Amino acid sequence: MVPIGPGFYPRIVLGVTAVLAAALVIADSLASKRRAPPRGASDYGLVASMFALFGLYAGALSFLGFRLSTLLYVAAANALLAPPRSARGWARVALVALLTTVVVYLAFERYLLVLLPRGRWTGF
């Protein structure tokens, strides 16, 4: 029997990964420098803000609880993606956030027996 331990397979996988990565680096540096023209403008600022907002949401879940943080997150994300321009717009954002939170909470806690996070600060 060959002595194989827990490190046997990771070594193979990491070795293969390293070889492939090296091959990609070589292939890319040998390839012609022709680049595809960028298609349309991309709003990376918005993407970064969306990721940051989700990060805040993930962090807030254990402190504020599911209901409060979801309400705030959905409202903030909605306002970020389509900034409301009037009082009615803001009312709609608030309504969507409230509906999403209530429907998701009730569906999971009441009917689907899934317990959602409670807040450490709010106990709610």
Added chain:
Amino acid sequence: MFELLGAGLANLMQVKYLVPLALGTLAGIVGGALPGVTITMTIIVVLPFTFGLDPLQGLAAMTGVYVGGSAGGLVTAVLLGIPGTPSAIATTFDGHPMARNGEPGRAVWLGIWASVFGGMLGGVFLIGATGPLAAFALQFGPWEFFSLFVLALSMVAGLVESSVLKGLLSGALGLVVTILGSDPVMGRERLTLGVPFLEGGVPFLPVLIGVFAFAQIMSEVERAGGVERAAQGAQRALSLAASHVKVLWEIVSRPFLVLWASFIGVLIGVLPAIGGSAANMMAYDQAKKFSRRPEKFGTGIPEGVIASEAANNANVGGSLVTIMAFGIPGDAVTAVMLGALTIHGIQSGPLFILQNAQLAYGIFAAYLIAHLLMVVILAVGARWMLRVVTVPKAALFPAVLVLCTVGAYALNNTMANVYILLTFGLLGYAMVKTGFPLAPFILGVILGDQIEINLIRAIMTDADPWLFLTRPISGLLIAASVASVVFALWQHRRQQRRLAQRADGDADF
């Protein structure tokens, strides 16, 4: 077999299964019809709702999503010319012109009935082939399983559109994710960096949800406004009345086309991870090649719609075969279904259909009934389906992300899963931006542990590494995986050369 299927059908007719199946089918149709929301995203959203259900209820809902999603895309494809999902791209080529020529009802119903025919042919294959294939796989030893998984991985990596090397590297990175945590054979901890929640390894569902949901949503966010604009003109009221007899005759009178398109759909479904988007394009292409009037394609002829829609629903049947007989997910949708099985503690693989015959035949029954439900739902709701397109993405995306969070959290009620979701969400988006395909990565994450277990088992049984090549089935599978990579490289090279030539030609002007 027919007894079991009959029992499965009778079982599924109970309200407790019919309701989740119908809701799943409806969710699939709506998700499929929404441009920018793929079937994968729909099933990710549906996943947390199935946690509290019994396994068959959950899988029936998911089967409904899969079947409904493959048909839902056709409504927007035909009426607006925007494919609701990638699997309806080819439907726009002839379906939209036909609708513009004043026959929207004919186009939509041709698509729906072609989906039913394709789906049913896929179903025949699904029900007939799963058992024998699983029985065949039961003879496999660890060598064969190892080689089979390697073949699946290399095929997926090679069949991606971008660079083959990036596909392979993406698959390898997926395997790297699975070496974190305790090793599956001896249970010793590796590479946990002292982080307690890494001891159990990285659970694959949060990874899958994160990678696919964020890659998709953030790519839409980046093109701000693009989706909202497409929805204009969707408010018109349309009459979708059509003669069903005439439409059905148009399909039945082309048996060769329907059979061939469904065959292509099933075949592509069986092969891991190419999915419906390839099936409909390839079937459309084949229909054009075999047609006596290829020049008419693209002007609104029935053949184009039939080929595309029959293929994408037959494709569902094919993918279900691979997951049920071998435990290898054919695409992201079946990967989520695999995850749902794991949550309920059901072992996938060749033993699945033997040990869980009731569940397996329940899935077959759900697949068949979902097609009927799809026709009913579309008959009632096709007219309103266009309203769905006007749902603002700004309200939809946050809600989808909340459901993704619930899905990840509720897996085992830990916040760690939510952090994994975010981490892999960032990774998924970065991979898409740098041209790394997601499918091989996910397949790597899913198959990683099995690859390791079978490799170690094989070597522990017999130290001779040549057995992987000298055992006939294993050797054949390894040869096929090498061939698939070589073929992919060759094809990629050829395509590059053609592109280069075309670019040079353009430069002359």
